[in-house]
Amino acid sequence: ISINPAIRSRTQIFPVYSLSTDEMKTAIQRALVDKERGLGNLPLVLEENAEDQLVAATNGDLRSALNGLELAAKSTDPSEDGKIHLTLPIIEESVQKKALSADKDGDAHYDVISAFQKSIRGSDTDAALHYLARLIEAGDLPIIARRLMVTAYEDIGLANMPAVQRAVTAVQTAERVGFPEARIPLADAVIELCLSPKSNSGINAIDEALAQVRQGGFGDVPAHLKDAHYKGAAKLGHGLDYDYPHDYPQDWVAQQYLPDRIKDAQYYQPKNNGRFEASLGRQYWQLRKAQQHTLRGKYHPSK
Numbered sequence: 538i539s540i541n542p543a544i545r546s547r548t549q550i551f552p553v554y555s556l557s558t559d560e561m562k563t564a565i566q567r568a569l570v571d572k573e574r575g576l577g578n579l580p581l582v583l584e585e586n587a588e589d590q591l592v593a594a595t596n597g598d599l600r601s602a603l604n605g606l607e608l609a610a611k612s613t614d615p616s617e618d619g620k621i622h623l624t625l626p627i628i629e630e631s632v633q634k635k636a637l638s639a640d641k642d643g644d645a646h647y648d649v650i651s652a653f654q655k656s657i658r659g660s661d662t663d664a665a666l667h668y669l670a671r672l673i674e675a676g677d678l679p680i681i682a683r684r685l686m687v688t689a690y691e692d693i694g695l696a697n698m699p700a701v702q703r704a705v706t707a708v709q710t711a712e713r714v715g716f717p718e719a720r721i722p723l724a725d726a727v728i729e730l731c732l733s734p735k736s737n738s739g740i741n742a743i744d745e746a747l748a749q750v751r752q753g754g755f756g757d758v759p760a761h762l763k764d765a766h767y768k769g770a771a772k773l774g775h776g777l778d779y780d781y782p783h784d785y786p787q788d789w790v791a792q793q794y795l796p797d798r799i800k801d802a803q804y805y806q807p808k809n810n811g812r813f814e815a816s817l818g819r820q821y822w823q824l825r826k827a828q829q830h831t832l833r834g835k836y837h838p839s840k
Contacts, residue, residue, distance in 0.1 A: 554597075555596060555597025555598065555645075556597045556598075556599055557597070558592055561592045561595070561597065561599060561602060562588060562592060564599050564602075564603075565583070565588060565591065565592070565602060565603070565606060568603055568606060569581055569583060569606075576606070576607065576610050579610055579621060580615065580619060580620040580621055581610055581620070581621050581623060582620050582621065582622045582623065583606075583623045584622065584623060584624050584625065586625045587623050587624055587625045587627065587628040588628075590625055590628050590629060590632075591605060591606060591628050591632060594628075594629070594632040595632060601632065602632070605628065605631040605632035606623075606628075606631070608631045609623050609627050609628055609630075609631040610623065612631070613627055646675060646677070649668050649671050649672060649675075650668075650672070650680060650684055652664070652668050653665060653668035653669060653672060653684060653688075654684055654687070654688045654692070656668055656731070657688050657692060657727065657730050657731050658688070658692040658735065660731050660732065660735070661731065662727075662728055662731040662732060665727050665728075665730075665731050666724065666727060666728070669681070669723060669724065669727050673716065673719075673720055673723070676716065678711065678712065678715070678716065678719060681711075681723060682708040682711065682712055685704055685707075685708055685723065685726060685727070685730075686704060686705055686708055688704075688730065689701040689704035689705065689726075689730055690739065690740075691737060691739075691740050692730075692735055692736075692737060693730055693733050693734070693735055693736065694735075694736045694737060694738065694739040694740070694814075695736050695738055695739055695807075695808075695811070695813065695814040695817060696733065696734035696735055696736035696808065696810045696811035696813065696814050697733040697734050697736075697811050697813060698813055699813075700729050700730060700733045703726065703729065704726040704729070704730055706722075707722035707723060707725060707726035708722075708723075708726070710722040711723050733811075734810035734811035734814075735810055736808045736810050736811065736814050737808075738805060738806055738807060738808050738814065741804075741806065742804040742805040742806070743804070745804040746802075746804045749799065749802065749804075754798070754799050754802070755796060755798070755799065756796030756797055756798035756799065757796055757797075758796060759793055759794070759795075759796065759797070760773075760774045760775055760776075760777070760778070761775075761776060761777065761778040761779040761780075761792070762776075762779065762794065763775035763776060764776070765777075765779075779792075780792050789824070791827060791828045791830075791831030791832055792828075792832075793832060801829075803825075805821060807821055807822070
């Protein structure tokens, strides 16, 4: 169920938190003796380690714990002493899907997704693998695939583009083979992304450009860059003064590409976390400086 943002903004939100271990055990013990609403009419014996597993596996979700307890009680035959002994293997079988699966579309699931990306961004390999395991247990391969590719481009990006591409390949492999084998390429990709240099310069650059455009920071495309492949374009001055970069040494020539209103705009801020982007950064600053000097008349390239 989703709520329209306009409606949600007019509502009071009350967060619901998971129960503590002690609270869960208290509720379970009550269910074992309650003859009207619980399982008090059955001769149940819940072993201590089985109770611990029931609480741990349902992750503070009392409904899942009680459902698992009821399933175990009603699917287990009495022993020779006439009592139904709920052992650790029985409880493990009854709650094997855990509360994690039941909450696939809930807020807790999206908290795990958020923690997954933030752990990769923070280079904590073990934490990222933990949250990956929880998402795998929930069986949500599409969201793992989407989040992993977003994370690769957003948080590793230009610092290590080969790792980004390998993450995409891992996702494609995972989608083709499906679970349980999909866990293998996904784990490999998560480990590499965690231990890779990080850079968010790409997302920062496009967001800077978008912000300027959305605030009206744009203007007419320079005449020499306009399309000249139609009759009458020359009369309008379109494309007449365009310099073809491949006609110049090193396939580059200084000329203005941005509209006059924002001709000095700069969106990209290179980072030096990885050798690949450090190399891009050196090239970026060299070209930007040469272009600015040329357009200000400090030197003119020879054709």
